[in-house]
Amino acid sequence: NWRKLKMEIEKLNLESMNITENQKAKLKELFPEVFTEGDKIDFDRLKMTLGEVIDSGKERYGMTWNGKSECFRLVQQPSRATLIPAKEESVNFDESENLFIEGDNLEVLKLLQKSYFGKVKMIYIDPPYNTGNDSFKYNDSFNHSTWLTFMKNRLSVANMLLTKNGVIFINVDDKEYSYLKVVCDDVFGRENFLNVIAVKTSDPSGHKTVNPSPYSQTEYILLYAKNKQAYKYEIQYIASDYDSGYNQLITNFDAPFPEWQIVGLFDYLAKEKGYKDTRDANKQLGHNVFQSIVADFALENRERIFQGTAIADDAAKDIVEIRNKSKSSLGDIFKVAREKEDVYIKDGRQIYFYSNKVREIDGVLTPSKPLTNLWTDIPYNGISKEGGVKLKNGKKPEKLLRRIIEISTEPNDIVLDFHLGSGTTCAVAHKLGRQYIGVEQLDYGQNDSVIRLKNVVNGDSTGVSKIVNWQGGGNFVYLELKKYNQTFIDQIEEAKDTEALLKIWEQMKSKSFLNYIVDIKKQDEHLEEFKTLTLADQKQHLCELLDKNQLYVNLSSLTDTDFACTEEEKKVTQDFYQIKK
Structure with missing residues (x-):
């Protein structure tokens, strides 16, 4: 509950975590001998301690830009800002662990270090793409160097918030993808790169297709782990169409397996429907109609429909032996007993049942296939009313965030989005029972993410609500940086x-x-x-x-009359930080 969260915030600590001092303390634990009496680092002694692991060469792969060296200073500089809770914008202020924070996201990320260092399971961001889009409220005159600095600063601090098995998803377009990839390699480590996901966002139509090169209909999501060795991915499945490779039918499946009668599925169904063969059925009904009949029948009879699949030489020894034996006994069916599921072999190939391909997805039995890094099944059209808020450009479908959250977190894990925009990430996290932190510095008026979160609490029925049976409820706390x-x-x-x-x-x-x-x-x-x-x-x-x-106003300056803090702000903030009066 909220009281537990409040107790986590260190009492009377008026600054964010000092990142430099924190890193120095870790180094001191490992190499106490390299510190001088004045608590400074003797780099010559450190080099001697590390020996051959030191890379003294000047030639190495990397990318630089104006302002890159300044990134290190900005990242290490603690924030002295103050988060002011706003009860009137919150829902059940005293009970929630969900946070919405308004303010500069770099300052906020630094402030979060104290309470959330190493606790965030997943970060998703959809940052500004540096496109010069006038409708985007961030400074649209970002030059390339400024944008790279903007991203590196925030990613460096955000990385410290991730759990050891945490991951970050970063949305980007084709214009900055290649540069951002190198920045991320620098921040997270090239060895922790997991994948790049291509997401289909639109179809070519009308004037959009007038383009000097092939029409762009994708965005990309860079996926990095905090520690690739600690990250565990479980195979996910998505709905697919009927696979016509499953075209063999066992007509007497209940009989002993040596007596199974096997026929071609298409001809069998064509005759069942009164046609001479598959060709006649396709001609009379039309190919699409007949294929639909086949697909429905295959789903209903998935336990007795199969395709023959190759058996590799490195399969289990007994399976390979039966495979070889069956090749000289064509037409016969062999069985290899297994604890979970017996293996059947015919003519040197495994009988692989269609039931292995069918799964229940969102309450519906459907053919399925493993999720890949090409996502073409999430529609981007028709999402303008999701959550009851609109964003002219950049709004992401709730189905996209649902997939990202479900493949990377469990209920009650912490999700962070520090470029919250219209609030999709927090809205979906709320519906899926995840704890969340959303950060946004821009006010979108009636399309603000706070309004969206209140709609979710009140039972918003758009987006993924029906699929996940969202009925409303829950809470969140609104915080803002006290500006000066x-x-x-x-x-x-x-x-x-x-x-x-x-x-x-x-x-x-x-x-x-x-x-x-x-x-x-x-x-x-x-x-x-x-x-x-x-x-x-x-x-x-x-x-x-x-x-x-x-x-921003320093927490220690709340009572200073120069900052004009109201009595309510002082009281709520003192309660929030557990400050004794």
Whole structure:
């Protein structure tokens, strides 16, 4: 319950986990002899300790870009922000372990380290694709280097949250796939790459097919493990069509196996329906109609329909012996007894029953096939109303997230999405009984993920609800980063003209924390020069005036009158962090 979760948060700890200190402590456990009296690392001694494992060569495979070196500093820098619980946006605040957090996802990921380090079983993200799409609310002028830095920072911190057998799924398009793959190899380790899944997202139609190259109808999902050796995958199955290779029928299946009478399935059914043979049935009924009749019959009689399959030389010794014997006794049927299921062999091939291919999927008996890394069976059309919210571009089907969650987690495992968007991941996790954490910094108004989660609690009937028998219920807690200077940055980014920016500047002079080198008087003296800048440069200049260490309110500053925290915010936050007054 929520009380247990609250107790996990360390009392009076005002910062996120210091990643550098944490890594240093682990190194000290392994190699205490390389630390000096001042608790510094003697790298020469460390090299001597490790000996030949040190790679001193300068030539190695990798990728670099402007800002990559800055990633390490940003990742290791602890967050000093404060998560403020919002009771009015939550559902059953005191009982839930599900979290929705509004705020910069890098800051939030750092804050989560204290309570969720090594506890998240699965992460799914559908990050911005760096396409310049004006309808996407993230900064759509990401250049390539900025996007790579943006991704590496967040993935590096997120990796620390995964359990030892945890996995991460990352949605990406063909434009950034190859670059993101190298970034992920760097963050998670090339040895922990599991697969890349191709997902069919659309069909070519109309004006969309006007393209200088083959029409793109897929997106990709990169799949990495925290530790490939610890990750265990169980084969999953999806529905498939009737396999016409299963075309032999045992007409007297209840008789002793040596007396089985075997006929061709197609001709047998054609005659049963009053036709001379398969060709006549196809001609009179039409191929598709006759195939449908065959498929239905095969499903109903799956225990006595089979196909002959090859038996490899490395099969069990007794099976190989019977295989060889049956080749010289054509027409006869042999049996090899087994504890679970006997093996039948005819003419050197195994009698493999259609029943082995049939499974119950979503309550329906159907032919099936193993899930591969090509997903073409999840429709992307008709999902606009799922969850009662809309997102013009990028919304993912609930069926996609259901598959991802079910193949990687068990009930009560923790699922994380730090690019939550319209909230599909948390909505499906809620319906499937997983604990979840969703992070989103953008407000989508009436299409917000919080509204979607409330719809789920109230019994949302869209998406996968019918399949999983969702009836409603449950709860979640809404948290947000308490903004200070970030509020002004948000206003600056939303400003449409210079006049709006000048009004923001007037507010900044008295209500923001400015960089210590800023001289307000000199800034005002150069306002006319400021007005000659482009709108983008004006915004950049104002943002540079703000103290970036004061973007969010520090937990220790809640009672400081400069931050204007309400009494309700103070009380709820003190309760949340178990702070003694």
